[in-house]
Amino acid sequence: MKCEYFGICGSCRDYEEGYEGQLERKVSAVQELFFPLYSGNITVCPSPAERYRSRAEFKIYHDDGGISYAMNRLDRQGALKIERCGIVSPSIASVMEKLLIEISDLGISHKLFGVDFLASGEGEITLSMLYHKALDDEWKSKAHELEKRLGVYVIGRSRKQKVVLSQDYVTETLNIGGRMYRYIHIENSFTQPNPRVNEQMITWSLGQIDKIGGDLLELYCGAGNFTIPFATKFDRVLATEISKASIHAAKQNMALNGVGNIEFVRLSAEEFTQALDGVREFRRLEGLNVADYHLKTLFVDPPRAGLGEEPCAFASRFDHILYISCNPETLLRDLEILSRTHTIEAMAAFDQFPYTHHLEMGVKLTKKGCV
Numbered sequence: 586m587k588c589e590y591f592g593i594c595g596s597c598r599d600y601e602e603g604y605e606g607q608l609e610r611k612v613s614a615v616q617e618l619f620f621p622l623y624s625g626n627i628t629v630c631p632s633p634a635e636r637y638r639s640r641a642e643f644k645i646y647h648d649d650g651g652i653s654y655a656m657n658r659l660d661r662q663g664a665l666k667i668e669r670c671g672i673v674s675p676s677i678a679s680v681m682e683k684l685l686i687e688i689s690d691l692g693i694s695h696k697l698f699g700v701d702f703l704a705s706g707e708g709e710i711t712l713s714m715l716y717h718k719a720l721d722d723e724w725k726s727k728a729h730e731l732e733k734r735l736g737v738y739v740i741g742r743s744r745k746q747k748v749v750l751s752q753d754y755v756t757e758t759l760n761i762g763g764r765m766y767r768y769i770h771i772e773n774s775f776t777q778p779n780p781r782v783n784e785q786m787i788t789w790s791l792g793q794i795d796k797i798g799g800d801l802l803e804l805y806c807g808a809g810n811f812t813i814p815f816a817t818k819f820d821r822v823l824a825t826e827i828s829k830a831s832i833h834a835a836k837q838n839m840a841l842n843g844v845g846n847i848e849f850v851r852l853s854a855e856e857f858t859q860a861l862d863g864v865r866e867f868r869r870l871e872g873l874n875v876a877d878y879h880l881k882t883l884f885v886d887p888p889r890a891g892l893g894e895e896p897c898a899f900a901s902r903f904d905h906i907l908y909i910s911c912n913p914e915t916l917l918r919d920l921e922i923l924s925r926t927h928t929i930e931a932m933a934a935f936d937q938f939p940y941t942h943h944l945e946m947g948v949k950l951t952k953k954g955c956v
């Protein structure tokens with residue numbers, strides 16, 4: 586019998602399909618899905634089979650005066666208590682059990698309903714504790730003690746309250762083709778969850794845009810995960826993103842890596858296209874002459890909803906499009922539109938989320954008639 590919770594609770598190690606089997610099945614499914622548009626080779630980038638997630642969110646389940654970790658059941662029929670978790674990074678795994686003991690010992694479990702972990706490969710961890718009550722000075726001093734006992738950075742969150750005791754970020758190192766990049770990852774902001782697959786994703790993507798040159802436009806740039814390595818391949822990069830915290834981190838990441846040819850601007854993708862077409866003016870673009878950029882390449886990494894009709898029409902203006910997608914279904918819809926003007930040159934599948942039906946995809950498109 587197959588257990589749908591393998592990889593979440595990590596306990597049923599005899600899952601009959603194994604890591605390779607589940608990946609093969611997912612890859613066959615996307616090959617079939619995209620076959621009408623693309624019949625070429627799909628590069629497959631696997632994940633480590635366990636301990637691959639650098640961030641994880643758990644519910645806190647209270648019973649008999651004790652607390653345990655829990656997750657929503659996949660069938661949405663209540664919560665499932667978690668005893669062990671095979672998918673979180675070694676550093677998260679090393680504090681999970683101790684954390685429950687220390688929270689109980691310090692008496693800070695009352696109204697605690699969730700904990701979020703974010704870790705770096707070097708073992709730094711932010712621990713966000715989510716409460717249904719206001720956090721007072723007594724909580725702060727106990728949470729300080731928790732930081733000391735576990736060697737983590739504690740952030741307390743409740744309605745309209747965020748308490749940062751020491752810091753709310755970790756610094757991650759990624760190896761991209763032998764070069765080390767450093768990134769500040771802020772808790773509660775978007776970061777790629779699987780660092781080893783993320784490295785493969787950036788490396789594959791770099792290979793696709795290697796010799797194009799000119800300037801790059803990136804929409805949905807987050808904290809500059811792709812932007813910073815991409816900047817080595819273009820004269821200038823204009824990168825936009827909706828989240829203020831991510832843009833702030835992106836600017837720090839640019840400095841951290843000694844990169845100077847990127848402009849990060851906090852604008853939604855929709856706002857940026859309006860600005861480019863002169864439909865609206867934005868103070869956030871002041872001092873930047875967008876018309877001055879030689880934008881022939883577009884990189885997009887949108888949320889699950891993908892692009893849709895209008896953004897695809899905008900994307901069609903570019904000679905080269907690189908599209909990273911976390912949802913093959915919306916990607917298919919968008920590729921059906923983009924294939925009217927562009928040819929799919931290459932495709933890749935990145936197993937960001939092993940043991941789930943999710944698969945991240947990468948696609949390189951070139952305008953028809955363009956060499």
Ligand SMILES: C[S@@+](CC[C@H](N)C(=O)[O-])C[C@H]1O[C@@H](n2cnc3c(N)ncnc32)[C@H](O)[C@@H]1O
Nearest residue numbers: 775805806807810826827828853854886887888
């Ligand atoms: C899948 S993440 C990719 C981020 C980044 N490329 C990375 O690898 O970390 C999508 C990003 O799009 C941003 N976003 C969501 N809706 C947006 C919109 N309408 N316009 C611009 N950015 C948006 C989110 O804040 C998030 O950072």
